[in-house]
Amino acid sequence: MxxxxxxxxxxxxxxxxxxxxxxxxxxxxxxxxxxxxxxxxxxxxxxxxFEPWFSSIWEPPSGEIESLLFALQAAIGAIIIGYFFGYWRGQGKDE
Incomplete structure (x- = not known):
């Protein structure tokens, strides 16, 4: 460019x-x-x-812990997706 x-x-x-x-x-x-x-x-x-008919089993003690768990979940998902894309990409390479 x-x-x-x-x-x-x-x-x-x-x-x-x-x-x-x-x-x-x-x-x-x-x-x-x-x-x-x-x-x-x-x-x-x-x-x-509307009133909910059940309550959560566990509530995070603070918003920071909730954010941490969300970020951890996103990181684990990104690692899994990245692994499979890398594996798929590696299958197409000749050794």
Whole structure:
């Protein structure tokens, strides 16, 4: 690629990265920004008056532990997927 093309792509990437930070500066989850689909679905279910018929077996003691478990789950999944893609890719190589 030409140098000018790379510079243009770099500028576009920087703009795409910074634009949401500038547009939503000072806004947070309390204002309804950056809330996930899980939050919206939970609020929709709660608004109907539905009561769950079971409770969790174990609740993580804090949000940090919950985030740690989620990240660990994602890492294990990435390792498994990466292993199989690497194995699949290695099968196509001649020795």
């Amino acid at each position: 030409e140098r000018s093309t790379l510079i243009i792509l770099a500028v576009v990437c920087i703009v795409i990265f910074i634009a949401p930070l500038v547009m939503f500066s000072g806004h947070g989850e309390d204002d309804g920004y950056f809330g996930g689909a899980d939050d919206a679905a939970g609020e929709a279910v709660e608004s109907t008056g």
